[in-house]
Amino acid sequence: MNLVSGASSISQVRAGKTKRVSSYDRSGGNKDFYTLLPHSKIEICNIKGSGYIRHIWMTMTPNGPFDIQFLPRKIIVRMFWDNESSPSVEVPIGDFFGMGHGITKNYTSAFLMMSPEDGKAFNCFFPMPFASGARIEIESEAENEVKFYFYVNYEEHDAIPEDELRFHAKWSRQCPTDGISDKDIDNAEYEFGGKNTTGEGNYVILEAEGKGHYVGCNFNVHNLRATREWNWYGEGDDMIFIDGEHWPPSLHGTGTEDYFNTAWCPQQEVCTPYHGIILGGGPNWGGKISTYRYHILDPIIFEKSIKVTIEHGHNNHRCDDISSTAYWYQTEPHKEFERILPLKDRLPVPDILPFNDDTINKVFSHANP
Structure with missing residues (x-):
């Protein structure tokens, strides 16, 4: 889908249910982040059934008065589809969202972008189909704790077409x-x-x-x-x-x-x-x-x-x-x-x-x- 065709279909009836997994504070408070411990893995998303991830937003910051240099190279994002044991996505988080060198910078493309402040808000709009589950794992190799915020916006469907890659x-x-x-x-x-x-x-x-x-x-x-x-x-x-x-x-x-x-x-x-x-x-x-x-x-x-x-x-x-x-x-x-x-x-x-x-x-x- 390109930008024009996406806009032209916006008024059409759509199937499915819109869902979200996020780091919001389950107690109702304002601690709306997960804590990534040094040298640890955490599962942030485990969706059952069929559907499409439509949008991912993530941001992170040191959990304390630390300056973690090259943090975007120290955090790895992995994605698994349909109960697979081998990841289909395995990339340092900054590189996944479009820029290397362990740094961030404001930029915009059609499907990936880094947004203010200073490119620290990561966005991905690549559609990600799954037939029997989607799981996202984050690994931190930072030397200090990291506050990690995220949205995973997805559609839940009864089934997806067999020809979806x-x-x-x-x-x-x-x-x-x-x-x-x-x-x-x-x-x-x-x-x-x-x-x-x-x-x-x-x-x-x-x-x-x-x-x-x-x-x-x-x-x-x-x-x-x-x-x-x-x-x-x-x-x-x-x-x-x-x-x-x-x-x-x-x-x-x-x-x-x-x-x-x-x-x-x-x-x-x-x-x-x-x-x-x-x-x-x-x-x-x-x-x-x-x-x-x-x-x-x-x-x-x-x-x-x-x-x-x-x-x-x-x-x-x-x-x-x-x-x-x-x-x-x-x-x-x-x-x-x-x-x-x-x-x-x-x-x-x-x-x-x-x-x-x-x-x-x-x-x-x-x-x-």
């Missing part, structure tokens, strides 16, 4: 990506040289098996290269392999910014319904970048499998910190996710100014302890 989301990170050294090489050769005729070594956004359609991703880059040379991070082509096809895939792109529907090495921040740049990076494209592309009007269909990849720099030359969250719908059972990275490997690396070799060494020792 299940919603999935998966987080990935590679820090640093497996590139080449920029020492003793001409900068033009480093940025633009060589040929990639296989797709091997590309950063993998999603690899799934089954029948379904990919509906997009958010994509986060921390440019770890300290140089005064041309330092554009985004010369990599997107390559999406459908149903086991070989290179060149039927969906082969022309550059990172092109896949995200922008152009000419952009840094201007912009948010549209289906693509945007939430963080544009710093001087010479240094620092942290966050962007998104949602295939709502143009989902990418697969019958047996899909592998969504993108080069990290042309010919996979660059060694940056890349993370992403992929969103898709598919039949069950899904390919079981590999275990999510431990906390120490999820946390962002430090910023790398000023530019010098000592700082770079500290960054890479942090990323690879």
Whole structure:
């Protein structure tokens, strides 16, 4: 459904019953939050029967005078459909709601958004069907208690159509990506040289098996290269392999910014319904970048499998910190996710100014302890 068709059907009769699960104070008081204890899991939602989750709102804050840095990377959200034992969603909470780097920022897209204050109100409007139950679990790896507020708004139905696919989301990170050294090489050769005729070594956004359609991703880059040379991070082509096809895939792109529907090495921040740049990076494209592309009007269909990849720099030359969250719908059972990275490997690396070799060494020792 797009924004126009959603508005045009608003007056039509609808089936089902509207329900909500929230963190409201069951005593009638004002303690309208759950407490996430350090290094604990809590089930916030366990819906029986059939229906659709229509909207999720969440926010959180330290429960006390603490400053929990990178809190959005320390909290994990998992979702399970139809009594499955393996989650269909497993993502750090900030990344799930559209932005990486363990930070929040106001932005708006059609289905995901972070709202004031300072992007700390998380909203998701992806429809999430279920036939025999929906369960949401939150895990905290924060070092202090966290106040956690939420709404899960859903529709209860007697049954849902058999052809309804299940919603999935998966987080990935590679820090640093497996590139080449920029020492003793001409900068033009480093940025633009060589040929990639296989797709091997590309950063993998999603690899799934089954029948379904990919509906997009958010994509986060921390440019770890300290140089005064041309330092554009985004010369990599997107390559999406459908149903086991070989290179060149039927969906082969022309550059990172092109896949995200922008152009000419952009840094201007912009948010549209289906693509945007939430963080544009710093001087010479240094620092942290966050962007998104949602295939709502143009989902990418697969019958047996899909592998969504993108080069990290042309010919996979660059060694940056890349993370992403992929969103898709598919039949069950899904390919079981590999275990999510431990906390120490999820946390962002430090910023790398000023530019010098000592700082770079500290960054890479942090990323690879």
